[in-house]
Amino acid sequence: MANSTEESALSTSAVGAEIEDERRAEAVRGEPPFTVNPPSGDAFGAALKDAIISALIALALAGPMVGLRTETAIGGLSLTQNWMPVAAIVAVVFFGRLFLTLFVWGRSSGIRSVAATSFRLLPSGTQLSNWKVPGLIGAIAFTIVMPFLPFADRYWMDQAIVILTYCMLGWGLNVVVGLAGLLDLGYVAFYAVGAYSFALLATNFDLGFWVCLPMAGILAAGWGLILGFPVLRLRGDYLAIVTLAFGEIIRVVIINWYDFTNGPDGISGIPRPTLFGIPFDRSDEGFAAIFGLEYSSIQRIIFLYYIILVLALITNFVTLRLRRLPVGRAWEALREDEIACRSLGINTTNTKLTAFATGAMFGGFAGSFFATRQGFISPESFTAIESFIILAVVVLGGLGSQLGIVIAVIFLNTAFEVLRELQEYRMLIVGLAMVLIMVWRPRGLISTRHPSITLKGKAKAVRAELVGEGSG
Amino acid sequence: MTRWQSDPILTVEHLTMRFGGLVAVDDLSFTVGRGDITAIIGPNGAGKTTVFNCITGFYKPTEGRIAIALDKADPPTMDRLTASGARLSADRNILLLDRMPDFEIARDAKVARTFQNIRLFGGMTVLENLFVAQHNKLMVASNYTIGGIFGLASYRKGQAAALERAKYWLEHIDLIERADDPAADLPYGDQRRLEIARAMCTEPRLLCLDEPAAGLNPRESAQLNKLLRFIRDEHGISVLLIEHDMGVVMEISDHIVVLDYGEKISDGAADAVRNDPKVIAAYLGVEDEEVDAVEQEVMQ
Numbered sequence: 001m002a003n004s005t006e007e008s009a010l011s012t013s014a015v016g017a018e019i020e021d022e023r024r025a026e027a028v029r030g031e032p033p034f035t036v037n038p039p040s041g042d043a044f045g046a047a048l049k050d051a052i053i054s055a056l057i058a059l060a061l062a063g064p065m066v067g068l069r070t071e072t073a074i075g076g077l078s079l080t081q082n083w084m085p086v087a088a089i090v091a092v093v094f095f096g097r098l099f100l101t102l103f104v105w106g107r108s109s110g111i112r113s114v115a116a117t118s119f120r121l122l123p124s125g126t127q128l129s130n131w132k133v134p135g136l137i138g139a140i141a142f143t144i145v146m147p148f149l150p151f152a153d154r155y156w157m158d159q160a161i162v163i164l165t166y167c168m169l170g171w172g173l174n175v176v177v178g179l180a181g182l183l184d185l186g187y188v189a190f191y192a193v194g195a196y197s198f199a200l201l202a203t204n205f206d207l208g209f210w211v212c213l214p215m216a217g218i219l220a221a222g223w224g225l226i227l228g229f230p231v232l233r234l235r236g237d238y239l240a241i242v243t244l245a246f247g248e249i250i251r252v253v254i255i256n257w258y259d260f261t262n263g264p265d266g267i268s269g270i271p272r273p274t275l276f277g278i279p280f281d282r283s284d285e286g287f288a289a290i291f292g293l294e295y296s297s298i299q300r301i302i303f304l305y306y307i308i309l310v311l312a313l314i315t316n317f318v319t320l321r322l323r324r325l326p327v328g329r330a331w332e333a334l335r336e337d338e339i340a341c342r343s344l345g346i347n348t349t350n351t352k353l354t355a356f357a358t359g360a361m362f363g364g365f366a367g368s369f370f371a372t373r374q375g376f377i378s379p380e381s382f383t384a385i386e387s388f389i390i391l392a393v394v395v396l397g398g399l400g401s402q403l404g405i406v407i408a409v410i411f412l413n414t415a416f417e418v419l420r421e422l423q424e425y426r427m428l429i430v431g432l433a434m435v436l437i438m439v440w441r442p443r444g445l446i447s448t449r450h451p452s453i454t455l456k457g458k459a460k461a462v463r464a465e466l467v468g469e470g471s472g
Numbered sequence: 473m474t475r476w477q478s479d480p481i482l483t484v485e486h487l488t489m490r491f492g493g494l495v496a497v498d499d500l501s502f503t504v505g506r507g508d509i510t511a512i513i514g515p516n517g518a519g520k521t522t523v524f525n526c527i528t529g530f531y532k533p534t535e536g537r538i539a540i541a542l543d544k545a546d547p548p549t550m551d552r553l554t555a556s557g558a559r560l561s562a563d564r565n566i567l568l569l570d571r572m573p574d575f576e577i578a579r580d581a582k583v584a585r586t587f588q589n590i591r592l593f594g595g596m597t598v599l600e601n602l603f604v605a606q607h608n609k610l611m612v613a614s615n616y617t618i619g620g621i622f623g624l625a626s627y628r629k630g631q632a633a634a635l636e637r638a639k640y641w642l643e644h645i646d647l648i649e650r651a652d653d654p655a656a657d658l659p660y661g662d663q664r665r666l667e668i669a670r671a672m673c674t675e676p677r678l679l680c681l682d683e684p685a686a687g688l689n690p691r692e693s694a695q696l697n698k699l700l701r702f703i704r705d706e707h708g709i710s711v712l713l714i715e716h717d718m719g720v721v722m723e724i725s726d727h728i729v730v731l732d733y734g735e736k737i738s739d740g741a742a743d744a745v746r747n748d749p750k751v752i753a754a755y756l757g758v759e760d761e762e763v764d765a766v767e768q769e770v771m772q
Contacts, residue, residue: 322621325617325620326603327614329596329600329603329604330607332595332596333596333604337592339591341575342574343528343584344604344605344607344670344671345575345579346604354617449595453597453635454597454651454652455599455651463654466654467595
């Protein structure tokens with residue numbers, strides 16, 4: 001491994017001693033803790049061998065521990081066999097190990113030099129580094145096939161939907177807080193506006209989900225502008241307080257405007273989404289009947305899962321794209337230094353408003369999804385704690401990092417689920433865990449910033465301490 | 473007749489700026505000649521940066537008129553515009569900066585500025601800094617984001633042009649090798665040059681530099697002189713600068729305005745100002761007849 005590192009360092013042209021040292025250090029850091037057979041020469045073969053050995057170790061460990069379970073039965077202990085999870089563990093270890101050796105640990109050796117050296121102009125996802133592309137494809141492929149995997153029962157599908165909803169909300173808020181640096185404590189207001197827009201349009205005008213979805217987004221974006229105007233001149237703590245108040249105002253209006261929103265009783269009978277007009281029910285025109293399947297309620301859940309998956313992916317890709325466009329760069333510049341922005345002729349008012357409106361629009365989409373999934377909404381779903389959780393996700397993940405948000409959402413959701421039995425101590429433990437994470441990584445889990453445009457192909461990530469946090 | 477009298481790009485008249493009871497700038501009038509390097513000098517607290525902030529719109533002047541003429545303009549036209557209450561003339565030639573917000577001054581009046589304490593976007597790369605400076609052009613090229621999202625050809629062309637302009641300036645400030653490094657990682661002198669390049673990427677007519685040579689070593693100062701001359705001679709940009717480094721000021725300035733306590737005490741070509749007894753008195757704080765003796769001391 002050391003050998004190939006040296007070679008790649010030499011083959012790259014402009015390498016100072018410093019960079020070389022850095023690379024070597026990185027190579028050492030990246031060394032797997034116990035390499036069975038270092039990948040040299042035929043890298044793939046070696047990685048495969050390494051992965052097989054790891055999988056065998058996993059099998060040896062998981063077999064007795066997970067595969068065989070003793071249970072008290074009448075007349076003594078009985079042994080139950082449980083091989084599905086073992087197979088899953090072994091598969092995860094095998095593919096995970098293979099993936100890590102090939103794309104993560106191996107990137108300091110030959111694989112890294114595959115990176116195109118030319119300038120990459122297209123503001124799409126093309127600037128992701130090497131190991132991220134297969135990682136991204138793998139992750140998306142997994143989310144697409146997930147509903148058909150053996151473990152995916154009703155519980156797991158619900159969890160996946162919740163995780164994706166929060167990812168979408170986190171990504172939406174990330175535009176405002178992470179990119180533009182505007183601390184928004186009232187994000188749930190836009191979630192509520194989206195949900196109520198959909199619910200009211202659907203129940204009063206008999207419109208379907210797909211018609212209401214864009215309208216809910218537009219309405220939420222409009223409310224984003226309405227919030228944006230009064231807070232343009234505010235910064236930091238003052239901005240946070242006003243946005244917090246805005247979130248509460250929306251909730252209190254929903255509670256008290258009984259004629260319009262049905263107040264605390266909420267709105268029920270919100271229509272379920274349909275697949276090109278095909279409902280997911282037992283009727284003869286239902287999805288199951290038309291496609292000749294046996295009716296099962298999970299079909300609707302899987303459909304909902306795909307809707308939120310598509311919405312979340314759209315949010316993610318649009319945000320990534322916007323970051324590489326002038327408007328996204330202006331957001332980040334605003335976070336770094338507002339006065340410098342103005343001296344360059346950037347209309348900071350418009351820039352802030354577009355950030356608020358874009359974030360609010362994604363919140364509105366997520367809100368209408370929430371309404372159609374639940375079928376019933378009430379103001380109780382839109383309390384300030386929701387705003388705080390979404391903000392916590394963004395801060396915990398690392399301001400501006402899309403991947404960090406996913407990790408933070410999965411962490412928080414898992415923590416909430418695992419600790420469900422501890423009842424009132426749950427929040428205490430989750431809070432403590434968050435404090436510890438913030439002490440360990442003050443700038444969030446993924447805190448580096450990737451340049452939105454590069455001259456020489458692959459640019460280094462910008463260190464967290466250089467990136468501004470925004471004052472507004 | 474000098475250029476700043478016959479064809480001024482910037483005309484400042486009766487500019488007064490009060491902060492409560494403090495008069496930072498008092499009835500100041502001067503002009504900046506088209507294609508000249510003009511320096512504003514003066515002791516600490518003379519109101520130089522305040523004048524800059526008034527010109528670039530960061531302060532709203534208490535009194536006075538600040539007008540920019542993108543092409544040659546005569547004073548009566550300017551007066552008619554002032555009386556009309558509008559902020560720019562119908563042909564968009566004359567713009568009254570005292571009536572415009574800061575970002576419009578940069579965008580429409582083509583006045584770019586740098587700051588005394590460098591204000592780069594530290595967490596963004598050198599190249600990104602230069603792209604942010606071309607924001608308005610790129611916004612149009614991206615059809616205000618819509619065309620950019622779909623990657624239309626017009627946007628790709630606009631982006632390629634922006635990249636060419638950025639590369640051009642990076643080559644002229646010798647930072648092309650560091651284009652992908654975070655701006656905050658650059659040494660101080662490079663950051664100063666980058667800030668000038670960033671201002672130049674907005675394609676200004678008038679470049680305002682607030683103490684560009686502060687903190688530079690002699691070699692870097694010489695580089696700066698070269699860069700400013702290049703900007704004036706090759707691009708025909710008028711430069712207005714505040715500076716304490718007399719080596720820089722006397723060497724490159726075509727025209728010097730001296731302020732003291734918010735008032736203009738001298739105005740003219742470098743040689744005339746250098747020998748103006750009022751200037752010497754203001755800088756050295758002594759009676760005129762003692763100046764020679766003190767100068768001798770300072771030299772040693």
